[in-house]
Amino acid sequence: MAQVLEFKLPDLGEGLTEAEIVRWLVEVGDVVAIDQPVVEVETAKAMVEVPCPYGGVVTARFGEEGSELPVGAPLLTVAVGATEAPASPAPSTSSASSASSAGTPAAEEPSAGSESGSGSGNVLVGYGTGAPAARRRRIRPERVGTSAAPAPAPAPVVEHEPVPVAVPAAAGEVNGRQGPVAVVSPLVRRLARQHEIDLRRLAGSGPDGLILRADVDSAIRRAEEAARAQTRTTADGPVVAEAPTAGAAAPAAAAERIPLRGVRGAVADKLSRSRSEIPDATCWVDADATELMAARAAMNAASGPSGGPKVSVLALLARICAAALARYPELNSTVDTAAREIVRLPGVHLGFAAQTERGLVVPVVRDAHTRNAESIGAEIARLTELARTGKLSPAQLTGGTFTLNNYGVFGVDGSTPIINHPEAAMLGVGRIMPKPWVHNGELAVRQVVQLSLTFDHRVCDGGTAGGFLRYVADCVEQPAVLLRTL
Structure with missing residues (x-):
């Protein structure tokens, strides 16, 4: 029976905590071999091709090209072949919920002796692909003489499947949705918190309504424009904009903002530290x-x-x-x-x-x-x-x-x-x-x-x-x- 394993962005060394996805090297549905490079990422130090420690079929990718992911965030999932160990029943709702909140895959990794679970043995700085540590084996209920309802089949994994993040929802429906908001990136959630953006009020432009960083950036710009408009009001009421007269100067173009990240961000940090300390x-x-x-x-x-x-x-x-x-x-x-x-x-x-x-x-x-x-x-x-x-x-x-x-x-x-x-x-x-x-x-x-x-x-x-x-x-x-x- 095939198992879906989650491959997380590994620690790339030198204290790096995040990386930007530059180019995906595989598509959903592609068959990958053990240690095959699956994505090219850019860190503050260098461009790195990240190999996958599992062999199988790619069932999902997390993150668009140009987006940033923190170390430990899901990168992709791979369906590996049948294992020699008996399949485990699906976890209960409560255990599945806790596994999701902990950021671990619902599917249990293959045992150390299984063919698909045997890693390559190679190490990319910060993580190994050898056999996993010993785990307690779950026992089927029918093998111990107890009766239990059949476990529900796992939902199919699709490309860019969002990881639901529970956000307290207001009463009623928001943007045509009820319940949790679909946000796959912790960076997007952090950016929204920093600028006090309510994710429940946003309509995601990604697949299946996924809220992307571009959606949050647009909301931030709209909030800033509304704040600037508010400052133009006076005690006598709002200022009415006059129609431009002939020969009047055109409004100044908005300043371009370029994020300091990747190599440029690392250089900026090092130079600033040099000037402040030396x-x-x-x-x-x-x-x-x-x-x-x-x-x-x-x-x-x-x-x-x-x-x-x-x-x-x-x-x-x-x-x-x-x-x-x-x-x-x-x-x-x-x-x-x-x-x-x-x-x-x-x-x-x-x-x-x-x-x-x-x-x-x-x-x-x-x-x-x-x-x-x-x-x-x-x-x-x-x-x-x-x-x-x-x-x-x-x-x-x-x-x-x-x-x-x-x-x-x-x-x-x-x-x-x-x-x-x-x-x-x-x-x-x-x-x-x-x-x-x-x-x-x-x-x-x-x-x-x-x-x-x-x-x-x-x-x-x-x-x-x-x-x-x-x-x-x-x-x-x-x-x-x-x-x-x-």
């Missing part, structure tokens, strides 16, 4: 990068036409930063504010800012202090491609100890970078361009770059920060200086 300072210097560019050209020429990937300027700067952090470890640290301690970190995990269609992300090159320029360049290229396709994992976006920000690709010379909390410093690199420069006592046209270092003044003083920046500039101007530390 007493940062910035120092900068112009450097003659002519010799660095010549050294890079020589490296790539020596590799030949098929001698491997080219070494990028960013890779060379990353290697220089790793060497500078070995000399000035104060900047490869973080501050434990609760313990009032500076924590110096043993390894350099170098983040680099990457602009993508989804916003600014900072992939992390692990153990940059153990890599050469070619290895760092290859890893930067790999992570950049993953960033562009939205396939970076949360682990690849966290754990950095120092960040390199090459904003010169946008055609600007300088900036005051905001530290990537909870790190202690960030090096910004402007564009490299020909400028007049005094070289060997004579005026010449050289390739000049501006370097900016923003640092946490709690971990070091200006002398240390200046020494770090000066060492980086010296390596840029005379790459041979770097050979002394390799």
